[in-house]
Structure formats: structure tokens, C-alpha cells
Amino acid sequence: MKFGICNEIFQGWSLEKSMAYAAQAGYDAIEIAPFTLAKYVTEISSAERQRIRELSKTTGITISGIHWVLVQAEGMYLNHTDAEIRLRTTQYFCDLVDFCSDIGGKSIIIGSPKQRNVLPGVEPQQAWHWATETFRHSVNRAEDKGITLCLEPLSPAETNFINTAEEAIRFVQQFKSHNFKIILDVKAMCSESKPIPQIIRESWPHFAYFHANDCNLKGPGFGDVDFKPIAAALKEVGYTGFVSVEVFKFEEGPETIATKSIEYLKRTFE
Structure with a gap:
């Protein structure tokens, strides 16, 4: 299994320092939140994109992809x-594909719950149709660039649009594209009625990325979620992609979060 970590965990650190520390801690990859670099990816110059790509080589860590793509x-x-607004978002997802490709990433994690809630007065079927149309051009761009879009089902506490892995799979299957999959996130799966290992088995081979965290919004091993059956299910289905640490509470500090998370994951997956 390959392990990654999200760069916003290293709050206030430069990207170079974050990548170097992640590599030193034993991670294979880093996942970049564009809002830590600029408000819009279109503001990030080609020179800066090349610099980020070079940092991956010099620090010895892969850039697995980008996430939190609509924040800010x-x-x-x-x-x-x-x-x-939908047309602007359609174009921006194409811009995100280009950015991800330029920095050497391979996956775009699409969560951003506040930018997908079904608005008051809108029928769910209409919201589904509009979202489908918003993604069409970027799915084609992703196929051209070798990037995989990964739609993230999120809990009802976060959004009212696509709350289960089953729903997310149904959404991406409309496109009949190998470059549009879903991502499974432990925190989000905790909100479903099914056990997490069952969701993993039922969702394969439709997921292409995996977020490791706890329902308490901290890192793996920082809460009550037992990752042993999760690891067993991922191995059972043959998943060989990234298991990436994403947290939402940072009080332990980046060094502790990063080191203890990967120590727990390596013990669990060995």
C-alpha cells in the first residue's frame, strides 16, 4: 500500500518543507490543497507549477493529486x-485538470460540500442533472491528460448532495469513463448505515483513492475507528492506490499528526 498525506496539515509551512518532512516521515506521496497556494489555480504561474513538479523530485515524494479544489x-x-455560475465552474474544473497535470499529480479529489448543496427550491433530480453537465468537459479533459477525477460522497452533516458511496458510483457511471471514479473517506463512511469494510467491497472497482481519518476528524489511530478490518477489505479487493491521511482538527501539531498517523497505518497494513 502507498501512503500519502494532505499538505494543509502542515499549517504555515512552505510546500518544500512540508514535502521534505512527509518524505522523511515515510510517506510515499503528498496531496495538495490548491487554496494553500493561491485563491484560484489560474493564478499559479507555469514557472511555479514547474517548481512544484521539481520539488517532488528533489524531496523524493510523489504528488498524488489535489483536493479541497473549490475552497476559496x-x-x-x-x-x-x-x-x-455553472459554466464558470465547468471551465474551472478543466483548469484544475490542467493544474494537476502540470504539477505531476494524477488524481483530483472532489469534495467541497458547500459548493454542491442542493439549493432551496431546487428538485434533487434537477441538481443532479446540472452537476452532471458541469462535469462533462472536465471528464474529457481528464481523459486527455491522464488524470482521474474522484467524486467524494460526504455525510448529510456536510452536504445534502451525494451522501453515500452507492450514490456517488451511480453519478460517475453516467460518464462511462475510466477517468471518473469515486473516493472513499473513512470519516464520511462512518455516517453510512453499512460497516466500512462492506462499503469498500461493494464499491470496488469504482473507487480510485482512499482517505484515512477518524470520525472524530483526526488522523488514523487518533480515535476509535479500527483500521484492521479496513486494511483487510482494501487488500481483499486488490486496491493498490494511495491511502492518504486527511484530518480536520490540528491541535496535536503537524509533526505528531504526520508521524503517529503513518506509524499506525504501517502497523495496521503490514
Whole structure:
């Protein structure tokens, strides 16, 4: 199994320092949140993109992809009632594919719950249709660039649009593309009625990425979620992609979060 970590864990650190520390701690990859670099990826120059790509080589850590892609990118919304906003979002997802490709990433994690909520007065079927149309061009761009879009089912506490792995799979299957999959996230799966190992087995081979965290919003091993049956299920289905640490509470500090998370994962997956 390959292990990754999200760069926003290293709050206030430079990307170079974050990548170097992650590599030293034993991670294979780092996952980059664009909002830690700029408000919009279109503001990140080609020279800076090349520098980030080179940092991957010099620090010895892979860039697995990008996530939190609509955070701070004001004016973006998957299924908004305003057609101009949806068109702007359609183009921005193409921009995200280009950015991910330019820095050497392979996956785009699409969570961003606040930018996909079904708005008041909108029928769920209509929101589904609008979101589907928003993704069409970026799926084609992803196929051209060798990037995989990964839609993230999130809990009802976070969004009212696509809350289960089953729903997310149904959404991406509309596109009949190997470059549009889902991501499974432990925190999010905790909100489903099914056991996490069952969700993993039922979702294979439709997921292409995996987030490791706990329902308490901390890292793996920092809460009550037992990762042993999760690891067993991932091995059983033959998943060989990244298991990436993503947390939402940072009080332990980046060094402790990073080191203790990977120590726990390596013990669990060995």
C-alpha cells in the first residue's frame, strides 16, 4: 500500500518543507490543497507549477493529486441555479485538470460540500442533472491528460448532495469513463448505515483513492475507528492506490499528526 498525506496539515509551512518532512516521515506521496497556494489555480504561474513538479523530485515524494479544489475559489458551484455560475465552474474544473497535470499529480479529489448543496427550491433530480453537465468537459479533459477525477460522497452533516458511496458510483457511471471514479473517506463512511469494510467491497472497482481519518476528524489511530478490518477489505479487493491521511482538527501539531498517523497505518497494513 502507498501512503500519502494532505499538505494543509502542515499549517504555515512552505510546500518544500512540508514535502521534505512527509518524505522523511515515510510517506510515499503528498496531496495538495490548491487554496494553500493561491485563491484560484489560474493564478499559479507555469514557472511555479514547474517548481512544484521539481520539488517532488528533489524531496523524493510523489504528488498524488489535489483536493479541497473549490475552497476559496469564489463563484464556483456544481449545481447552482445560475447557468453562468455553472459554466464558470465547468471551465474551472478543466483548469484544475490542467493544474494537476502540470504539477505531476494524477488524481483530483472532489469534495467541497458547500459548493454542491442542493439549493432551496431546487428538485434533487434537477441538481443532479446540472452537476452532471458541469462535469462533462472536465471528464474529457481528464481523459486527455491522464488524470482521474474522484467524486467524494460526504455525510448529510456536510452536504445534502451525494451522501453515500452507492450514490456517488451511480453519478460517475453516467460518464462511462475510466477517468471518473469515486473516493472513499473513512470519516464520511462512518455516517453510512453499512460497516466500512462492506462499503469498500461493494464499491470496488469504482473507487480510485482512499482517505484515512477518524470520525472524530483526526488522523488514523487518533480515535476509535479500527483500521484492521479496513486494511483487510482494501487488500481483499486488490486496491493498490494511495491511502492518504486527511484530518480536520490540528491541535496535536503537524509533526505528531504526520508521524503517529503513518506509524499506525504501517502497523495496521503490514
